[in-house]
Amino acid sequence: FGALQACIPELFAQKMSGDAVRVWVMACATGEEAYSIAMLMSEHLRTTRGTTAVQIFASDLDEEAIRTAREGLYPFAIEADVSPERLRHFFHREAGGYRVKRALREMVLFAAHDGLRDPPFSRIDLASCRNLLIYLSREAQLRVLETLHFSMRPTGRLFLGASETVDERSLLFSAVDKKHRLYVPRPGPSASGTDKRYEAPQVVGTRRTSLPAAGTALARLQLDLPSAQSAGAGAGGLSWAEMHLRAIDRLAPPSVLLDAQRGMLHVSSAASRYLHFSGGEPTRNLLHAVLPEIKAALQSALFHAAEQHQIVHTQPLQVLVGAQQEAVVLTVQPLDEPEGGFLVVFRAADAPLGLPGLALPATEDSPLVRQLEREGTRLKSVLRETVEQYETTVEELKASNEELQAINEELHSATEELETGREELQSINEEHITVNQELKVKVDDLGQSNSDMQNLMDATAIPTVFLDRDFRLTRFTPSTVGLFQLIASDTGRPLTDLTTPLQYPQLVDDARGVLYTLQPSEREVGDSRGNWYLARVRPYRTLEDRIAGVVLSFVDITERKRAQESLRQTQER
Template structure:
């Protein structure tokens, strides 16, 4: 197919619109020249004469989408690609990043546009070299994202051909990879710290609180306007003084500096705190800087931007009055405009899905941001997981304006983590079974080889030995049958004992009154649920403890003589009425029946206490 003419632009845009509507891929931000060239290349391979014919092919052939996306999303990557820049990152950037944080502080890294995973695993190797494997597993989380599902599937597989790992030093291959068959597999214990997920830099919300963001040679595929939007998101996503590592194809052209270069040649930048991100941007080489625009109407723009944010947010004043609620918060927590002006503590959202009051008050008093992780929220039959950020809003004169509460939906990350953990467990189980089978085969092979050698050298003696072995085998078989019978009997006995224990446990649990059993040394052997409810002491805390050492509000000095009499006399039984303090801290009258715990031989082997709260 020949190059597109200007009159074909409308038809080409219709292809992009169809891709966005049918599959959710928005390529409208990509550079039109390279994007059109790649689409035309795929059209020629598919035999389509024009854009309309190609849309028809996409409608009837689902596999054509995969071929087109693979053509558009050219995933060119490798381990430690551009070694000079990576050497600078490992020798200068990572040590500086670690020096600014405590030894226990977690480190969050984002590899945006990770392709088949080489870049993400290169980051894992770099950090593991810097802080050690054990500290890496405990502190570092690497989020690796891309829009290409096929590339992400290969990245999750973490298996590479010899050609794909050719640039790695031999010692790194041995330390971080396992050779299985013809492929090198990245270490599974480090693999758990690398989380892969689909993320469209143009449409999807960015990952927050990132210490190091790596996005190499990805921005060059977008036009200047889209690059600006993406990099404004990058500025938002980085933590204070967070670092950004770009590729050679990107450079800084800006009038307002929101990123300061640490090394412009190697494209390493640091976020400048406290600067607006809306007017500075990165563009590829040769693109002009953005022209100045009319800045009127910013208040309405900010209000609309806050309202349209995909993340549920609300803002309260210093007097705990709700001042702002965006649309997502209204949808998620059934809020309305009528709730603005009300006290936060009068609204359900103040305690569901999480109690906000202590966090809001702490943020106000300490003037620092707080995070609430793993917040579960059930609505309409679905479960949503949030990470809630509570941020104090402080004016320039350091006075408190209010508090912002932001609910980040992290359900996809949690589901992905659960899926990965489940997959890892299955793979580990399969690998252990395979390893066990291999060991058994090796042992069997060694035994067979030894037997063959003995047969060759001691043939005559083996005949006699064989007869003895047959006799011994019969004896062993007989012994084995007897052992099997004994084992079956023991198994049946074990089942009976388990059933008896379950029955006794059910009896103790079903009795509402408190039951306590002590041995001859007054150590507690049984403590049922009724005793837990009466005295507020869990069974695990009570059992094994000396009865007189429990501080449960029961006058033990009055109880001690009765228990000692029960231990001394197997026929002893008495009833007491004692004044006590129950688990709620109020006075109570307890009716207590104390009797000896008799053995089968009629001797006392402990004491049985039956306690029940009565009306005074």
């Protein structure tokens, strides 16, 4: 369908104002394909703001399938194939599934139609025939393709199913996009859409045997076919059927063939005497064209023939034809055709009636009034139904509106919540930035303090040892190395494990005493090399005034000790 979508703008581009894009979906089954194409067309019109009319004819042999297609109700499972946006736009959700909305439904005209036998639609811009050819014999395939070819405008496009192709040697179609099975009709003697390929006698010979003449004319007029010209054509290019018709026309009473809407499809040559056309827009409606004396009776006869589906005769009517007064009886025969329609015959009042039928009373009995009353009643009920439908639509619209308002409200409050959340986040963010800056200042200070302390420790010549509350080594100055033979990895070792030349057996006790009493202690201690130190033990206070261990320092007092000794010796001498 992507390839199909791509060729849609081209179909519309060719249209002049007032032209419609005509589509035929042959073998439409239950309508999915037809509605899909309708959605694509509708979307194109929406995006281009186009106003070109679109008429989609969708046909299938299976009447049951056509009924389902007309219903336009599909199971919830279509959610897997139809986007939520399209579901929203083109379908109503109901208890039983998704129903096609009226606007889309009205784009498609479904009809029971045999692609192999029935006359084709005409002037088609896009024909879609998917997954029918694969089920048909080669001969039947060719027949379908011929029918489609005949129906299409020369610029039309044919869309086939993924596993179907048109024979490469075909004279009917050439590929536009072979991969996506898009074809264009080939021009030629049988490819213009206005030539005489379609043989109306086929129609006559199949479903329309009961009314050959009417069927032929009906098919020709309604389907926009040219005059029939079969292989068995008679002299002067006319078919035998047409010659037969002409011959009968001279002998038979004047008659007019009407479609179901009372539009004239065919008028026998003698019938024109009962018609008159005044100025203005030409009309096809027989009731507008017939002589005024006949009109009321004809209207009544048509009404009864349609209602009771039987032949109806009027009472003799006095009609002024030219300068002559004539007594005429009208016979209205409903056609036995799916499309409906009537044959109206004008007979002299004294001529035999032919087929029996319902004889209408004279118009003085006011059947017209009764008929008008019934017509009025019918119209009232149609109006009532329309009003009910309108009210239902208004109700639905109101409900949708309410839902929309509710959604709008929810959106509004969600937006407000989001806005509040955003403001909170912003203020938290600002706090974070401030804290971060403070932290950065502190980290910088700490870095500075750390490097000051490191330099101080490196610069001091006083061996100093920091112990935690378990008397494990936490830090020491470089000058301690000589006193305790420490290396960097000794951090964490207990004080008692350290070997030292100091003769200071009370060291651990002093440290413990300071930790408990928080009173600093000092003691002069010597080592095995004859050096003396003033050993100081002080509690280690954190900035939060917590005691985290003790600090030992050893001030070298060897010189002082030696001076004291020599003084003592001098005094003794």
